[in-house]
Each structure stands twice: as C-alpha cells, then as structure tokens.
Amino acid sequence: xxPLKSIKSKLLAIKTTPSKVSGxxxxxxxxxxxxxxxxxVFIALGLTAVFRWSKAASVVGVYHINVLTAPLFYSFAxxxxxxxxGSDTTLAMPEKMNAAWVFSTLYGNWDFLKSLLIGGLILGxxxxxxxxxxxxxxxxxxxxxECI
Numbered sequence: 001x002x003p004l005k006s007i008k009s010k011l012l013a014i015k016t017t018p019s020k021v022s023g024x025x026x027x028x029x030x031x032x033x034x035x036x037x038x039x040x041v042f043i044a045l046g047l048t049a050v051f052r053w054s055k056a057a058s059v060v061g062v063y064h065i066n067v068l069t070a071p072l073f074y075s076f077a078x079x080x081x082x083x084x085x086g087s088d089t090t091l092a093m094p095e096k097m098n099a100a101w102v103f104s105t106l107y108g109n110w111d112f113l114k115s116l117l118i119g120g121l122i123l124g125x126x127x128x129x130x131x132x133x134x135x136x137x138x139x140x141x142x143x144x145x146e147c148i
Contacts, residue, residue, distance in 0.1 A: 008142075010060050011135060018139035024054035026132035028061020033077065033124030035116040037102070061131065073123075074116065081119030087111045 014021050027047055031040045044058035065073055082089065089111035094101050105112060 007060060007064065008138065011057060011139065012142055014054050014056050016054050018136050018143065020052065021054045021057045021139055022132045022136040023051060024048050024057030025061040025135045026128040027051070027053060028058035029064050029131040030061075030124045030128035031058075032062045032065040033073070033120040033127060035074070035113060035120060057135075064131075074120075077119030077123050078112075078116050079119065080122055081115035081117065084122065085111075085115055085118050087115045089115060 011021055011025060024044075028044050031044050031047075034040065036043065040062045041059055044062050045055055048055045048058045078091070081087075089109065091105065091112065
C-alpha cells in the first residue's frame with residue numbers, strides 16, 4: 001500500500017486546516033475523474049484559489065488516479081456514460097497508439113467525450129464526497145486538532 005501511504009504523507013505535510021486540505025483533495029479527486037487531459041491541474045488550481053482550499057491537496061487529488069489505475073477507471077467510466085447517455089459509439093484501438101490518436105479520440109468524437117464525461121461525473125461525485133470525509137477524518141485523527 002505504498003501509494004496510499006505516499007498520499008497520506010503528502011496530505012499530512014500540508015500546513016493548513018483539515019477542512020481546506022480535504023476540500024482541495026476532494027476537488028482534485030473529482031477533477032481526476034474527468035477527461036480534461038492536460039487541463040485538470042490548471043482547473044484545480046483555479047478553483048482552489050476561488051474556494052480558498054489547499055492547492056497542493058488538489059494537485060495530489062488530481063494525480064490520485066494514476067497511470068496504473070487510469071485504464072481500468074476510464075474504461076468503467078466510459079461504459080457507464082455510454083449506458084446512461086444511450087450512445088452507440090465504439091472505440092477502435094489502432095495498431096500503434098500515439099498522442100494524436102488519443103486527442104482526436106477524446107476531442108474529435110463528441111459521443112465518446114460525452115460518454116466519458118458523464119461516466120466520470122457519475123463516478124466522480126461520490127468519490128469526491130468519500131475523499132473529503134475520509135481525508136478529513138484522517139487529518140483530524142493524525143493531527144489531533146479541533147474540528148474547524
């Protein structure tokens with residue numbers, strides 16, 4: 001469970017209130033479920049500035065879905081989004097995958113993007129809520145501070 005330990009240590013190192021860390025982390029986890037490749041961190045930084053949450057925690061949350069878990073998570077999100085939206089889009093894998101194919105698939109195919117976004121939102125909302133409460137409880141217990 002080294003990745004989980006790493007996330008916990010990163011969140012513990014942030015010097016602000018548990019509610020600000022938890023809010024930033026939950027926002028990052030939520031944004032991590034969306035298909036906005038390359039923009040998630042920038043969106044997280046902008047929104048955390050508006051809400052006055054922890055920017056560092058939001059970046060940790062965005063990167064929580066990592067290279068190892070992303071294929072499984074986004075496949076599941078796509079399947080859920082496709083089912084909810086009633087889309088009949090399919091994904092044809094090329095012989096050699098490259099960045100151009102990824103971006104044309106995501107941003108050149110509205111049904112694919114819509115399915116991925118809907119599935120990401122459906123999975124992301126409960127994940128973000130769970131991330132907030134688990135992070136908050138963890139930080140309160142670890143730092144032994146009053147609820148703020």
